[in-house]
Amino acid sequence: MSQPLFAGIDVSKSQLDIAINQGDELLEFCSVPHTEEGISTLMQKFRNAMPQLIVVERSGGLERSLVALLAEAGLPVVANNPRQIRDFAKAMGILAKTDKIDAKTMAHFAATVKPPQRPIKDAERQQLSDLVARRRQLVNMLTQEKNRLSRSVGPARADIEHHITYLKDRLNKTNKNIEQMIANSPIYQETVEILVTFPGLGRVTSAALVADCPELGSLNRRKIGTLTGTAPLNDDSGTRTGQRYIRGGRKTVRSHLYMATISAIRCNYKIKGFYQRLIAAGKKPKVAITACMHKIITILNAMVKHRKPWQTDAV
Numbered sequence: 109m110s111q112p113l114f115a116g117i118d119v120s121k122s123q124l125d126i127a128i129n130q131g132d133e134l135l136e137f138c139s140v141p142h143t144e145e146g147i148s149t150l151m152q153k154f155r156n157a158m159p160q161l162i163v164v165e166r167s168g169g170l171e172r173s174l175v176a177l178l179a180e181a182g183l184p185v186v187a188n189n190p191r192q193i194r195d196f197a198k199a200m201g202i203l204a205k206t207d208k209i210d211a212k213t214m215a216h217f218a219a220t221v222k223p224p225q226r227p228i229k230d231a232e233r234q235q236l237s238d239l240v241a242r243r244r245q246l247v248n249m250l251t252q253e254k255n256r257l258s259r260s261v262g263p264a265r266a267d268i269e270h271h272i273t274y275l276k277d278r279l280n281k282t283n284k285n286i287e288q289m290i291a292n293s294p295i296y297q298e299t300v301e302i303l304v305t306f307p308g309l310g311r312v313t314s315a316a317l318v319a320d321c322p323e324l325g326s327l328n329r330r331k332i333g334t335l336t337g338t339a340p341l342n343d344d345s346g347t348r349t350g351q352r353y354i355r356g357g358r359k360t361v362r363s364h365l366y367m368a369t370i371s372a373i374r375c376n377y378k379i380k381g382f383y384q385r386l387i388a389a390g391k392k393p394k395v396a397i398t399a400c401m402h403k404i405i406t407i408l409n410a411m412v413k414h415r416k417p418w419q420t421d422a423v
Contacts, residue, residue, distance in 0.1 A: 112160040116214025117150075118207045119164060119171045124150060127211040128157060129219050134212060142170075147177055154183050161225075163218040165190045165210065172234065179228040186223050189356075193217055227322045232293065237319040239286050241360070243312070246279045286315050298415070299325075303408060305417035308372025308379065316364040317408070325412030332409045337362050338402040354398055362401070369401045379404065 111131040118125040124146060128136040138153075140146035154162065162178060162185045164171050171187055178185040197203075197213045217223075229237060250272065257268045290296045296318050303314035317324055323335060333339030337357015372379040379400050386396035411418065 113157055114215050114218035115154065115157075115159040115162040116211045116216070116218055117162065117164045117171075117174070118211040118214065119167045119174060120207060121170060123207070124174070125207045125211040126150060126153075127208075127215040128159065129212075129215040132216065132219060134215070137208065137211065142174075147174055151177065151181050151183070154178070155181070160184065161186065161218045161222060163188050163193075163214045163223065165193055165214060175228060176231070176234075184225060185228070186218075186225055187228075188214075188217070188223055192223075196221065227326075229322060232289075233319060233322060236286065236289050236296070236315070239282060239289065240316050240319045243279065243282045243286065244360070246275055246282060250275045250279065283312075287311070290315060290318070299412060302411055302415065302417050306372075306404070306408060306411065307376035307418065308374070308404075309368050309408070310371075313364045313368045317361065320358060321361050324409055327409065329406045329409060332405055333402050336365065336401075336405050338365065338398065338405055340398070340402070365401050365405060366397070369397055369404055372404060373397070373400060 113135065114129045116127045116129075120142065122142055123139055124142050125139050126137065127134060140149050162183060164175055164178075164185060164187050166187050166189060175185055175187045193210075193214055196217050197205075197209075200213070200216070202209065202213055253268055253272050253275065257265060257272065260268055290300050299318050300311065300314045303309055303317060304311055321336065324332065327335065330339065335357060337354055337359070340352035340354060369379070373383045374380065382403060383396050383400050386399055387393065391399070407418075
């Protein structure tokens with residue numbers, strides 16, 4: 109029985125570099141243009157070779173259409189964190205970096221690590237995710253302009269005020285577009301209506317969770333904590349017990365969850381009580397907030413999994 113095949117794809121704006129491994133040995137390397145014709149050729153190659161796993165490195169969104177098409181074709185594709193792949197390369201003693209080397213490294217990574225497949229965003233969810241990201245960008249730009257306004261005078265101040273008005277208008281329209289997309293999808297609508305019953309969680313954070321965390325409700329409490337980067341990691345060695353910390357996970361989800369946690373500590377008496385007990389036990393405020401974030405995402409995961417709204421007595 110022959111060994112299974114594993115593939116790695118390095119994505120650039122104009123080209124796709126593909127390495128196919130059989131076990132740990134490179135079987136084939138090729139390049140195709142990053143066009144519809146090139147992707148079609150690549151999909152046909154994979155249908156013939158039938159790799160057990162295809163790893164694509166996230167490249168700032170350049171990989172989205174490729175990953176979506178491979179997933180729609182039923183091919184086992186994973187879009188992986190570039191930092192994880194680069195750390196793997198360093199561990200293997202691979203210090204040089206070229207597109208060809210990266211593709212070979214990804215194929216080796218696929219064969220060795222076998223990262224688990226996660227749900228791929230469909231076109232509708234990707235549009236919602238883009239809208240949520242755009243809203244975040246508009247909020248950041250508004251904050252920057254308001255900071256500039258306080259120390260500007262004359263024509264510059266008038267220009268900033270005009271830009272602030274424009275940004276507020278775009279923010280309002282983006283909020284309406286997000287609400288419309290959620291309203292058009294019965295599944296999204298139901299999930300959001302479940303999430304907003306949690307005191308401290310608003311529609312903005314609920315939409316962000318629906319858009320950027322499609323795994324919510326399908327994972328156990330340990331995996332959802334790791335996925336969102338809220339699960340504490342040990343730092344022990346021998347007799348030394350180091351301070352636990354959080355790392356990795358989805359930064360955008362964690363950012364929204366942080367703001368929801370600050371709100372929940374004030375208005376959700378269950379989370380408020382949990383936070384106060386941690387502070388009374390000598391925990392630092394940041395540590396206590398992180399623990400509350402972990403508790404909240406665990407609760408939200410259970411609510412979505414069982415399709416039940418917030419129930420105080422059940423917590």
